[in-house]
Amino acid sequence: MHDTTDGARSRRFGLPTAIALVMGNIIGGGIFLLPASVAPFGTVSLLAFGVLTIGAIALALVFGRLAERDPRTGGPYVYAREAFGDFAGFLSAWSYWTMTWVSNAALAVAGVGYFHVLTGGSSSKGEDLVVALAALWLPALSNLAGTRWVGAIQLVSTVLKFAPLLFVAVVGLFYFDPANLGGFTAGGGSWLGGLSASAAILLYSYVGVESAAMSAGEVRDPERNVGRASVLGTVGAALVYLLGTLSVFGSVPHDRLVTSTAPFSDAVNSWFGGQWGGTLIAAAAVVSIMGALNGWTLMSAQAPYAAAKDGLFPAMFARKRRGVPTAGVLAAAVLASLLTVVNYTVGAAGVFEILVLITTFSATVPYLLAAAAQVYFLLTGQREKVRTGRMARDMVLALAAFGFSFWLVAGAGYEAIYQGVLFLFAGILVYVWMAARRPAGEAGRRAGTEPAAAAPADARQETAPAAASVTQ
Template sequence: MSAPDQSDRRAAAAAPGQRRTDTRFGLPAATALVVGSIIGTGVFALPSALAPYGPIALVAFVAVTVGALALAVVFGRLSERVPGSGGPYVYAREAFGEFAGFLTAWSYWITAWAGNAAIAVAWVGYVEVFVNKGHHTWASITIALAGLWLPAAVNLTGVRNIGAFQVVTTVLKFLPLGFMATAGLLFVKSGNFGAFNASGGSALGAVSAAGAIALFSYIGLETASVAAGRVRDPKRNVRRATVYGTLACAAIYLLGTLAVFGTVPHAQLTGSTAPFTDAFNTIAGGTWAGNLVAAAAIVSGLGALNGWTLICAEMPLAAARDGLFPSAFAKVRGQGQVPVFGIVSATLLASLLTVVSYTQFTKVFTEIVLLSVLTAVIPYLVSAAAQLLWLVQHGRAELDRRRLARDVTVTVLALAFSYWSIQGSGYQTVYYGLFTVLLGIPVYIWLKRERSGNATAPAAPSGTGTAAPAPVAHPVRTARPVGLPTIILRALRPRHQH
């Protein structure tokens, strides 16, 4: 069982008669957090990335949606047991120890800034509806870098400006997507879809490859669990917000992508950098409607980058306070407690990846998407494994048979979906992604060495005026390293001997 929520403790200790304003998220706000994190500019570029596979990509999208919903349920169940902030990081640490927690946080951090690079690349496609229509490489790079650093500047000004910026951009992003997912379906023509499997390979291979790309659309479904400590009644609302938010995005994604596939000829769609703009131009005639969509996509992209830049800093901030990330990430500045190092370092890395991608990759958006999907799937996989471990060890004692069977089925589906997503990423992506994740091992060794060196320092007695470490909303555990064979044996060992 986890420690009580620190915010609830402080609320209970408030002076009698003092009016307390509860600033935590309710269910609507928590659901909006999920939806706002999932929907960025990726959806605006996704139809072009899926077009080379043909309409079979829609089958992959449905399969990914089922897997994403299974993951949403798993995160909801995990948040019921561990309601504090941290999401995949704290679940991994709670189940498998510090090293698993570190690798999960490291992988998730890579997902955040690599995903920002992908969002920036998709954002460039819509900016170039108005400028750089010749798509000159270095002009595109300059635009992408501007898109990365403008939200970083907003983040550096504090939480108040971040929130205001996010509200406006979230509202605007729904306008073109909602229209395309509803009225756009009336303009679909079967002749625009092209060959069902345009990849030229096997159907299973096409579904797997398209599914790995489509999964990028759902990255962010876990954000309510990451911020669970800020959600009112997290044991109830995190699960509902995660599932409701994922369902809402699924409806927009599936119907919107179907409409774009059916309104833009397949040959044109495969080479498009702004597929929703092309779809609106086809529907309305001329370019005015497409320009409105492009403007909305630009605003949406800036909003997504604004939110994910915050996540880039918040995840390592939580891990650094536990001693599982470099201490520089734990430093904050000003009254707004701005994690400057986390914001600037993540934006620099995203900028570097963007430049490398434009100069080295032929399919810039697709290549970065696959990398960020792979590093996202690792925390998803570990979280599903943590839930399965708990079900095997404690499920029979704490759940009825029907609930246990349902939870095991959903968790196994989420686990299998995670493995399938890795397989669909391709050999090159797995190579680069695994190499990037394993780069974290020397960092972990360095952190352990520093902590071992500080372990002999005398602890400051209470009441001396020494500043205490910032409290965290999840349990801090000291766990011995556990090998994978031991984990498996423990999971399979019967709870009761007969």
């Protein structure tokens, strides 16, 4: 009962905070290297950005549609379990959980390099490890303080990192020189090949569109705000990506850009001279990474929380304190810390890179299952789950979202898919263990066929009218 009352009091994410959560999770540290990463393929990479943006918006709209009828915490996990049963739900939750804590470790390690730019020097591996661990545990502590703190930090960090990126995106247009652009297909070959190659790098720029749906139980009026936050957050991130990349393309000569290690800094320095641009961008990168870690730490707790309420994860993951699943936050922080320690002390960079590759595949499994769930609801004519009059439009969106997610899987590469599938299947042992511990008659029960009276009290609380949460 503690989870019910505490969860009701903690639903404090309004629309602006939900938008900040989506944007903050989408925009991590990768944006600061993206222009240099895709420059070798030419300006066709800008077209790839546009195509990916359309797919990401379609996925965001599908999450909004799904959240309208089932605004519980867990998002993709909830939809997959309701449509396809416990096992599909578990795979969605396990895959998403894996992606969050492994990518958190990667973000923390990436932040160390930007931190050195701010401090003006290098340090030993031991000092780097301390900085990386601090980057993991400070967001964890803010999450343990409650959703009010998570929302406040996410809102502030999103504004702080969005402002300099928007500055580069807008000011760069006044310094834009077409002579700096490379060819449409600078890498040679067909434009379609360049489009696919650059898209493979850009594909994961939009991981995070599901953030509002994943935390729907903590969003005020989730039936309306989850969809709005998903779309507006995705569009906001897309504008920063597209305009920022275009400005850098037009500010830094192509031959320099392809070898640049700090393209945004090089762009600012080319406009105003000096080296202060590097410090400015490094500060923005640190804020961006810390904001992303703050949001992703919350995400790392939401999927196991939703699964634990249904008996698919250990029960400790279902306990909340101040609206935050504390066990999920602590487990993610500990696992990410262990990976970080391995990276710095053992020096097993290859192992760490393999685990990071796994995240690229793991992120797409929940997307595919959620889009497939929407297609399933539409094809089976479950009108109570689909708003009347939207059949054709929702089917087009669901198929576009499924195609986009499938493209994400294909773009991950053979090694990532191979390693990711192995890691995904390793979770089957956890599912078997949890299924064996459940009372007879409950194991294997599909979410869609459970009697309404059997729904957990906290699940019913999460779907209570939004007005109740607004007035608290």
